[in-house]
Amino acid sequence: MRLITATGLTLQQAGKTVLRDVDMHIDRGEIVTLVGPNGSGKSTLIKGLIGAIKPLRGTVDAMRGLRIGYVPQTLHMDGLLPLTVHRFLCLPYRHAADAMSRVLSEAGVPDLGDAQMRNLSGGQFQRVMLARALLMSPDLLILDEATQGLDQPGAADFYRKIEYVRTHLNCAVLMVSHDLHVVMAASDRVLCLNGHVCCEGRPEVVQDAPEYRALFGTGTQGAFALYRHEHDHEHHHDHDQQHDHDHA
C-alpha cells in the first residue's frame, strides 16, 4: 500500500532551492534510506514530506489519515524547560501510563519514565524519541540521522530496534543516515540525493551505481563485511539465540 508520494517536488530553504524535481514514494512495510553529502537536501526532503516546508513546485500526497512518527535530527534540550520522560511522551497527545511503559520497554529504556529529559545520555535520548514516535502507532516512521552521536555498536543496536519495530507495527521507515555501511545493510531501498535524486534502488544496486561512486567513492565497499562482523560479536539476546540456532 502506498503511504506517501512526492511528485516533481521542488523545495526551497531560506530562499535557496535545495531540491529539484524529486519523485519518490514509500510503501507500507519498507525501509527507505536517504543518503547524500552534507547539504544535499536530505533533511529538507523530510521537512517537505511532513509539511514543515511548503513546496515551490510539485506535490506531496499522503494516504488519508497517515500517522507519522517523527524523530528529528536535533532536539535541543537546554534545561530551561523542565520535562520528565513521561511528560515528554504526552506531547502533544496524552497517553495512559501502561501505554508509555510499553513503548519505553519496546525502545529498550523501560526504567527512564521519571528521569529528566536533559539528563539522558545520547543513546537513551534517541530511544526515548523512538518510544515517543511509537506511541502514536505510526504508519510511517521518519528518522532524521537518529544515530547521530551514538558509537558504532550503539548505532547498530538502534537499527536492530528499528527493524524490530518495522516488523511488529508493519509500518514503513524513512531514515536519513551517515552510517553508510549500516544503512546499506538495513534498508530495502536507498535514495541517493544531491540536490536531486541521483540514483535509487536496492542497496547493492545503488552501491554500484556510478552516481553513488562519484559521491562516496568506493571506500565503503568493505562496509557490508564490517557490519556483518559487528553482527557476529553482538551479545544481544535474540542474537545469541540465533547463534545457537546456527551452530546447532
Added chain:
Amino acid sequence: MTTNTTTTMTSNMTMTMLDDFMVRAGLAGIGTALAAAPLGCFVVWRRMAYFGDATAHAALLGVALSLAIQGPILPGVLAAALVMALMVQGLSGRGLAEDAILGVLAHAALAIGLVAVSFLSGVRVDLMGYLFGDILAVNIYDLAQIWAGAAAVIALLVWRWQRLLTATLNPDLAQASGISPRAEQLVLTVALALTVAVAIKAVGALLIGALLIIPPAAARPLARTPEAMALITGAIGSGAALAGLGASYRFDTPTGPTIVSVAAAIFCLTAIAGRLRG
C-alpha cells in the same frame, strides 16, 4: 420589593475593602503576576525575553497615540503591542538576526513614543507613570480590567497548552503532529500584547519585562514539569507583589522597583537552593 440583606452586606464590605488603596494594589499585583506566570514561562523557555521588552516599549507608543486622539488607552496599547509583535515576526529570518531586529524596533518605538507625546500640547501627560506604573493609584476599573485580562490570558494559554509546549520543544516535531508553530507563536504574541495592555498602568512598561522573566527564572530550579513550573511561578510572582507592597509601605520606597527587588531576591534564594540540591 425584596432585598437580600446578606448579599448587600457582603458587597458593602467588599466595596469598603476595595476602598483601601493597599488592597487594590495587592489585588492588581496578584492579577498581573498570575497572568504573567504561564506566559513568562514560555518567554523563558523560548528565549523571548527581548520580545517581551520590545512589546512593552511599543505599548508606550500606543499610550501616546491614544492620548493624541483622545481615545481610550487600552485599545491603543493593545494595537501598538500587536503591530510590534507582528512586525518582529514578519521581519525575522530575513537577513538581520532576531535580537538586532528586536533592538531596532524596541528602541525606535520607545523613542517615537516619547517624541509623539512631546507634540501633545495642552495635555499634561505623565509618561513616567506609564514607564514605571503606579500600582498604588489603581482604581476599581483598572482592577476589573487587570483581572479580566488575566483570566483571558490564562484561559487562552490553558486551551493551547499542549500545542504550545510541543511547538516550544521543536517546531518540526509539532509540524509532524499537525500543529502549526506559527499559529502557536501568534497565540503567545496575542497573550503578550494583552498582558502588557492591561498591566501597563499598574506595573509600567519597564517593569512588565521584569515580572515576565524573574518569577519563572526563580521557579525553574524547583520544578520537574512545565505545569509545576507555571504554578510555582504564579506563587512566587504573587508573593513578590505582596511582600514588595508591604516593604515599600514600611520603608517608604518606590513600589514597582521594590516588588521587582523582592522577586530578584527570591530568584537568588532558589538558585542557591537548586545548586545545593544539585
